Amino acid sequence: MFILYCLLQLFFLPVLLLLIIPAMAIPKYRGRIPARLGAGLSAIIPASAAxxxxxxxxxxxxxxxxxxxPLLEGLRRDHPRHRIVFSIATRSGHTIARKLAANLVDYIIPSPIDLLPVVMLFVHRIRPMLFILVETDFWPGLLGYLRLKNIPAVLVNGRISEKSMKGYYRFRFFFRPLFRSFRYLFMQTEFDAKAMNTLGVGEKCIKTAGNLKFDTNILNNSAANxxxxxxxxxxxxxxxxxxxxxxxEVLFQVFKTLRHSFPHLLLIVAPRNPNRKEEICSLAESLDLxxxxxTSMNSSRSPIFLLDTIGELINFYSLSHxxxxxxxxxxxxxxxxxxxxxxxxPVLFGPYMSDFHEIALSLLRAxxxxxxxxxxxxQxxxxxxxxxxxxxxxxxxxxxxxxxxxxxxxxxxxxxxxxLM
Structure with missing residues (x-):
C-alpha cells in the first residue's frame, strides 16, 4: 500500500501543489504551511549526537x-536524558502545547504534510528511535516510511466510535495495512480493542490501557485562583x-427558566469552536439575555459568561458547581x-455519548x-x-x-x- 500511495502522490502532485500554493495566501496558513513542508526545521532542531x-x-x-x-510526563520521568520532539497539526493545538508541554519536551514543531519528500526530511532531521501517535491523525506516507526505516510506531489513547468503525470497515483494504503499521495499539476500552481486532489487527499488538485523561493533572493553580x-x-x-x-439555544432557554427560581445561577458556555462567539452572542441577545x-472583560457582571479562549476550560471546570x-x-x-x-x-450529558460511551457509563453506574x-x-x-x-x-x-x-x-x-527504548 505504501508504494501505491507514493505513486498516487507523484501522479497527483501538480493538483496538490495547486491546492497548497493558494492556501499559503490565507493569513492563518501563511506561516504554518511552509513550516509543515520543512522550512526552517534544521534551525529549530539541531542535529543530535549519535x-x-x-x-x-x-x-x-x-x-x-x-x-x-500524562504521557509526556511519564516519558520525561522515565527517560530524562532522551530528546522529546512534539509535533502538532493545528495552530490552536500548537498554542496549547506551548502552554502545557514546554517544560516536558525539547522541541515543539508543526507536523509534516504527508508528502514523501517532506516525510523523509522530517524523519531524517528528527531521527526518532520511537514514534508515538496520540489518538488519531493517521497518515499512510509517514507510517509507511517509518516502517520502511524500521522505526517502531505506537498508537496511544486509541478509540473508535461506531461511526468511525463503519468507515474503517467499509474501506478496510486501506485501513487494515495502515493500522498494522503500528508495533502496538493502546486502546482506551475493550470495545475499541475488539473493533481494532475486527479490522484485522493481531491481538498481540492490541492493548487495552485506559484513557490517558484519567491521569490528567494539568490544572494551572495560579490561573485558577x-x-x-x-x-x-x-x-x-x-x-x-x-x-x-x-x-x-437549549441551554439558554433552560437557564432563562431556572433563573426565576435560582437568581444566583450563572451560566458559563465554552463552545467547542470559540470562533462561533458572534453567533452565540447574537443568539443570547435574541432571547433577551x-x-x-x-476576551473582553475583567469581572462577571452578566448572567452568561462566554469562554471564547482556548486552553482554559479545565480551570473553569475547577471553579464550577x-x-x-x-x-x-x-x-x-x-x-x-x-x-x-x-x-x-455532578456531570450531566445528553443521549449522544458514543465517543465516550464507557466513561459515561462508568459515571452513571457510580x-x-x-x-x-x-x-x-x-431543566x-x-x-x-x-x-x-x-x-x-x-x-x-x-x-x-x-x-x-x-x-x-x-x-x-x-x-x-x-x-521499546
Missing part, C-alpha cells in the same frame, strides 16, 4: 495535546463545556467528561453522572441539583471517586513503551 535517543510524539489538535500531557475574582462568591456556576450548534466574553458535557444533546458523539468529574462536581434526553429533562435535573446542596455533593463525590479509581493509566503505557 548517542542521543529521540522520541517523536505527535498530536492532532487541542484535545489530543491535553491527552498527551485568579479566575475566582471573576465571579462573586454567592454565584452558583453551571458550566457547559465544548458545546456545538443546536445546544446553546445579557452575555459577556472572556455543575457541569454539562457538550456535543451530547446533538449527535456529535459527546466530549470527555473526565475533567469536570476530577473536580468533584452515581456521579446523569444522562438527559432533551431540554426538559436537563428538571438541574433544578434538583440547584435545590439540594447535599445531592450535588453526593453526585460530585461519586464522580470524583469514579475517576480516581481509574487513575494510573500511564503506568500501563510506560511498562511496554520502556521495552
Amino acid at each position: 548517542s542521543q535517543k529521540t522520541i517523536w510524539v505527535h498530536a492532532l489538535s487541542v484535545g489530543e495535546v491535553t491527552s498527551a500531557i 485568579e479566575l475566582h475574582s471573576l465571579f462573586p462568591s454567592e454565584k452558583t456556576l453551571l458550566i457547559a463545556g465544548s458545546t456545538h450548534p443546536g445546544e446553546e 445579557d452575555i459577556e466574553c472572556r 455543575i457541569a454539562f458535557i457538550g456535543g451530547s444533546l446533538v449527535n456529535y458523539g459527546g466530549h470527555n467528561p473526565v475533567e469536570p468529574a476530577l473536580f468533584g462536581i 452515581g456521579g453522572g446523569l444522562q438527559v434526553k432533551d431540554g426538559n429533562e436537563l 428538571q435535573s438541574l433544578e434538583s441539583f440547584l435545590a439540594s446542596d447535599r445531592k450535588r455533593e453526593k453526585y460530585g463525590f461519586a464522580a470524583q471517586q469514579c475517576i480516581q479509581q481509574q487513575r494510573g493509566v500511564i503506568n500501563n503505557h510506560m511498562e511496554i513503551l520502556n521495552k
Whole structure:
C-alpha cells in the first residue's frame, strides 16, 4: 500500500501543489504551511549526537495535546536524558502545547504534510528511535516510511466510535495495512480493542490501557485562583463545556427558566469552536439575555459568561458547581467528561455519548453522572441539583471517586513503551 500511495502522490502532485500554493495566501496558513513542508526545521532542531535517543510524539489538535500531557510526563520521568520532539497539526493545538508541554519536551514543531519528500526530511532531521501517535491523525506516507526505516510506531489513547468503525470497515483494504503499521495499539476500552481486532489487527499488538485523561493533572493553580475574582462568591456556576450548534439555544432557554427560581445561577458556555462567539452572542441577545466574553472583560457582571479562549476550560471546570458535557444533546458523539468529574462536581450529558460511551457509563453506574434526553429533562435535573446542596455533593463525590479509581493509566503505557527504548 505504501508504494501505491507514493505513486498516487507523484501522479497527483501538480493538483496538490495547486491546492497548497493558494492556501499559503490565507493569513492563518501563511506561516504554518511552509513550516509543515520543512522550512526552517534544521534551525529549530539541531542535529543530535549519535548517542542521543529521540522520541517523536505527535498530536492532532487541542484535545489530543491535553491527552498527551500524562504521557509526556511519564516519558520525561522515565527517560530524562532522551530528546522529546512534539509535533502538532493545528495552530490552536500548537498554542496549547506551548502552554502545557514546554517544560516536558525539547522541541515543539508543526507536523509534516504527508508528502514523501517532506516525510523523509522530517524523519531524517528528527531521527526518532520511537514514534508515538496520540489518538488519531493517521497518515499512510509517514507510517509507511517509518516502517520502511524500521522505526517502531505506537498508537496511544486509541478509540473508535461506531461511526468511525463503519468507515474503517467499509474501506478496510486501506485501513487494515495502515493500522498494522503500528508495533502496538493502546486502546482506551475493550470495545475499541475488539473493533481494532475486527479490522484485522493481531491481538498481540492490541492493548487495552485506559484513557490517558484519567491521569490528567494539568490544572494551572495560579490561573485558577485568579479566575475566582471573576465571579462573586454567592454565584452558583453551571458550566457547559465544548458545546456545538443546536445546544446553546437549549441551554439558554433552560437557564432563562431556572433563573426565576435560582437568581444566583450563572451560566458559563465554552463552545467547542470559540470562533462561533458572534453567533452565540447574537443568539443570547435574541432571547433577551445579557452575555459577556472572556476576551473582553475583567469581572462577571452578566448572567452568561462566554469562554471564547482556548486552553482554559479545565480551570473553569475547577471553579464550577455543575457541569454539562457538550456535543451530547446533538449527535456529535459527546466530549470527555473526565475533567469536570476530577473536580468533584455532578456531570450531566445528553443521549449522544458514543465517543465516550464507557466513561459515561462508568459515571452513571457510580452515581456521579446523569444522562438527559432533551431540554426538559436537563431543566428538571438541574433544578434538583440547584435545590439540594447535599445531592450535588453526593453526585460530585461519586464522580470524583469514579475517576480516581481509574487513575494510573500511564503506568500501563510506560511498562511496554520502556521495552521499546
